[in-house]
Amino acid sequence: MSTVGSVDQFRHSFCEEARDVLVDLESALLELNENRADAELVGRVFRGLHTLKGSGAMFGFDELAAFTHNLETAFDEVRNGRLAINSELIDLTLTALDRIRVLLEDNAESAAAEAGARAEILARVAQMIGAPKTVLSEGSPTQATSPAGAIRDWHIRFAPGADLMRRGADPFLLLRELGQMGGLSLRASMAALPPLAELDPERCYVCWEMVLATAASQDAIQDVFIFVDDCCELTIEPANPSEDRGPGELLKADATARALEEHRTEGGGRRTYDKADNASSLRVPAVKLDQFVNLVGELVTVQARMSELAARRDDPEVAEVSEEIERLTSALRENSMNIRMTPIRGTFEKFRRLVHDLARDLDKDVELTIEGADTELDKTVIDQLSDPLMHLIRNSMDHGIEPSSLRTARGKRSTATVHLSARHSGASVLIGVSDDGGGIDAEAVRKRAIEKGLVAADAPLTEREIFALLFQPGFSTAKQVTDVSGRGVGMDVVRQRVDSLRGTIDVASKPGLGTSVTLRLPLTLAIIDGLLVNVGEAYFVLPLAVTLECIELTRADVERANGKHVANVRGELIPYIRLRQYFGIASEPPAIEQIMVVETESGRYGFVVDEVLGDCQTVIKNLGRFYRHVQVVSGATILGNGRVALILDPERLVQEAVRTLAHGPRGRPVAVSGPGRKRDGP
Amino acid sequence: MPLELQQNEESSLLCLEGLIDIACAAELKKLLIEALSGAKEVRVSLGKASGLDVTAVQLLRAAAREAKASGLEFALAGTMPEPVLKALGSAGFHEFPVSAGISQVSGVG
Numbered sequence: 001m002s003t004v005g006s007v008d009q010f011r012h013s014f015c016e017e018a019r020d021v022l023v024d025l026e027s028a029l030l031e032l033n034e035n036r037a038d039a040e041l042v043g044r045v046f047r048g049l050h051t052l053k054g055s056g057a058m059f060g061f062d063e064l065a066a067f068t069h070n071l072e073t074a075f076d077e078v079r080n081g082r083l084a085i086n087s088e089l090i091d092l093t094l095t096a097l098d099r100i101r102v103l104l105e106d107n108a109e110s111a112a113a114e115a116g117a118r119a120e121i122l123a124r125v126a127q128m129i130g131a132p133k134t135v136l137s138e139g140s141p142t143q144a145t146s147p148a149g150a151i152r153d154w155h156i157r158f159a160p161g162a163d164l165m166r167r168g169a170d171p172f173l174l175l176r177e178l179g180q181m182g183g184l185s186l187r188a189s190m191a192a193l194p195p196l197a198e199l200d201p202e203r204c205y206v207c208w209e210m211v212l213a214t215a216a217s218q219d220a221i222q223d224v225f226i227f228v229d230d231c232c233e234l235t236i237e238p239a240n241p242s243e244d245r246g247p248g249e250l251l252k253a254d255a256t257a258r259a260l261e262e263h264r265t266e267g268g269g270r271r272t273y274d275k276a277d278n279a280s281s282l283r284v285p286a287v288k289l290d291q292f293v294n295l296v297g298e299l300v301t302v303q304a305r306m307s308e309l310a311a312r313r314d315d316p317e318v319a320e321v322s323e324e325i326e327r328l329t330s331a332l333r334e335n336s337m338n339i340r341m342t343p344i345r346g347t348f349e350k351f352r353r354l355v356h357d358l359a360r361d362l363d364k365d366v367e368l369t370i371e372g373a374d375t376e377l378d379k380t381v382i383d384q385l386s387d388p389l390m391h392l393i394r395n396s397m398d399h400g401i402e403p404s405s406l407r408t409a410r411g412k413r414s415t416a417t418v419h420l421s422a423r424h425s426g427a428s429v430l431i432g433v434s435d436d437g438g439g440i441d442a443e444a445v446r447k448r449a450i451e452k453g454l455v456a457a458d459a460p461l462t463e464r465e466i467f468a469l470l471f472q473p474g475f476s477t478a479k480q481v482t483d484v485s486g487r488g489v490g491m492d493v494v495r496q497r498v499d500s501l502r503g504t505i506d507v508a509s510k511p512g513l514g515t516s517v518t519l520r521l522p523l524t525l526a527i528i529d530g531l532l533v534n535v536g537e538a539y540f541v542l543p544l545a546v547t548l549e550c551i552e553l554t555r556a557d558v559e560r561a562n563g564k565h566v567a568n569v570r571g572e573l574i575p576y577i578r579l580r581q582y583f584g585i586a587s588e589p590p591a592i593e594q595i596m597v598v599e600t601e602s603g604r605y606g607f608v609v610d611e612v613l614g615d616c617q618t619v620i621k622n623l624g625r626f627y628r629h630v631q632v633v634s635g636a637t638i639l640g641n642g643r644v645a646l647i648l649d650p651e652r653l654v655q656e657a658v659r660t661l662a663h664g665p666r667g668r669p670v671a672v673s674g675p676g677r678k679r680d681g682p
Numbered sequence: 683m684p685l686e687l688q689q690n691e692e693s694s695l696l697c698l699e700g701l702i703d704i705a706c707a708a709e710l711k712k713l714l715i716e717a718l719s720g721a722k723e724v725r726v727s728l729g730k731a732s733g734l735d736v737t738a739v740q741l742l743r744a745a746a747r748e749a750k751a752s753g754l755e756f757a758l759a760g761t762m763p764e765p766v767l768k769a770l771g772s773a774g775f776h777e778f779p780v781s782a783g784i785s786q787v788s789g790v791g
Contacts, residue, residue: 171736175772175774176772179772186773187774193743195744196715196744196747199740199744201704201708201711202704202737204737206736206739
């Protein structure tokens, strides 16, 4: 790997990691707000700030490092019992984290205003810790953190690992930071240096033996290496005062380096160098993962063709190899999908801050509880969940949860609860946002919907249908628009986003007791369990999750229905859509067709096809920008015979087909009625 | 160009300017190999270098060792800027370039 021009890449990686640290810091601060005597939480905040400061300085975010240093000092004071945790410190630190986020964005336009905001925060921090002044710009942060105490000597051996330099870390900077902690004598050993031709130019082969005389604790010394400790060998031991600390001692470094190199090359490779637990996790850009999954998708397609070819040839050897490839491909596909799965914890934890801030702004007492944070789902799905969840939480806190006084008057606990939950349910994941607020007034929703002309005044609506109206564009029952919600935009966004994720929304509410919104989402967007069907030469895939059953449609059945596209399924009338007609496929239908019955939000519908070929698990291919407006098709897949099959979106197809076929733009007008026993269709 | 190699039949002169760090490590290695393969003596000029990181130090040390094994002369031409020497000293590379096995000649800087 070449490192030329990759500094930006490291800075980008740092920013990504820093954002994760910020999320964890926020979460720790909010927990600390609840449990102010928890030393472990104080330590977590301190370490988070220290990591931000150290790695920020290393990647050239000097202002960020200097700013964070002062916050770190405050929490060092807390750690040492010289400063007590209070709401002001928590709020101040949370605000400071927001400023750090802005620093990560590196937005030049707001630079002046931001610098002022940071200076104000630092002045308040300084006031709190009683410090005479704070470091406001670049400097040597560590110097100020050296605690006063007895000075002692430490033996430190530091051997960078193979990837330390490639990760953008510079051992010289670490040594400089150590030097700022006290008196440092050191010697670099190059005994492990290989011949020039074999030398990896981007790897550090040098190891350092050092004696540091400092009043700092072992933890503080260890903290200097906090962001490289997974890619180096480090020992820090108290030095024996009687030992000779002269050059003779340090010369032992050469022998150590040779021994280390032997250890590195054990097993014939350099890979044994890193600590075993270093491989526990690895940060990979999502785009690389997408490419990988895409390639696996291609492999699956080729493998399907291979299986089909093998089946046509009467050659047991080819059949055996083909089966083996099929088994391996299947395992590879499953593995590649698992790699994309990440716990939803990070997304959930982010909302602690939102709830904290909103509760303060709305003057309500609200706690956030989280359940099932380790539930894993596809990263693409997780990335798109933040917005809908944010709107749901804002809505819940603004409109759902009553003011404390009203809650008390109603005999409820004055502290309200917003509960976030996640759990798996088959091939779906259920994400819940519930509250113990006042619930939704179904009648008010219905009235508002009538006022807005969304439903007819006499339309018989079930409670579920009424709640579904909340997600219509521009719908809001809020008596007044607040900063938080009430404009009727948020819920529409929720609906759109969940639709794009091929998910569904379910709302349940009990007046006076609270509301629960459940999002049902597919575990992954990259793969689909489907049912392969054909109409003439055209192939389609229907999502298995929505297909209910398959029934035959004979010509006699068609005649019995008097031209209506309705099938009688055990006494229930199911309207059906002829895919041949909808897609304008010219071939003649067979004598006996098949109706695939699917469940949609508008009820049960049937899709008439020629044959049902069987179930299939397919990798979804995007149709590309050119077809982005074709909403009835959610993607495509390539079959084993090389043909393309379109993956249908039954929900959209029903809506679209009912609309277009009723007006007959694709052919002669046809009668399509709504689902049986429900209500009349359009 | 921070790295420049001038060669004739007898000698190679490698001039390093500015910050010589991991960003140009692969290029430095290539030029050092080239310099060693085409001459009886190799001179490295660090007079205009503003800093060296550990990758640069390693490469110079490995090249000096290689030159010695092949009976070539490998020396630093001119003097090195004081801040660079000081930075190397505080990173444990005392008495660079001698400690790295590189002899020093005057003349080119």
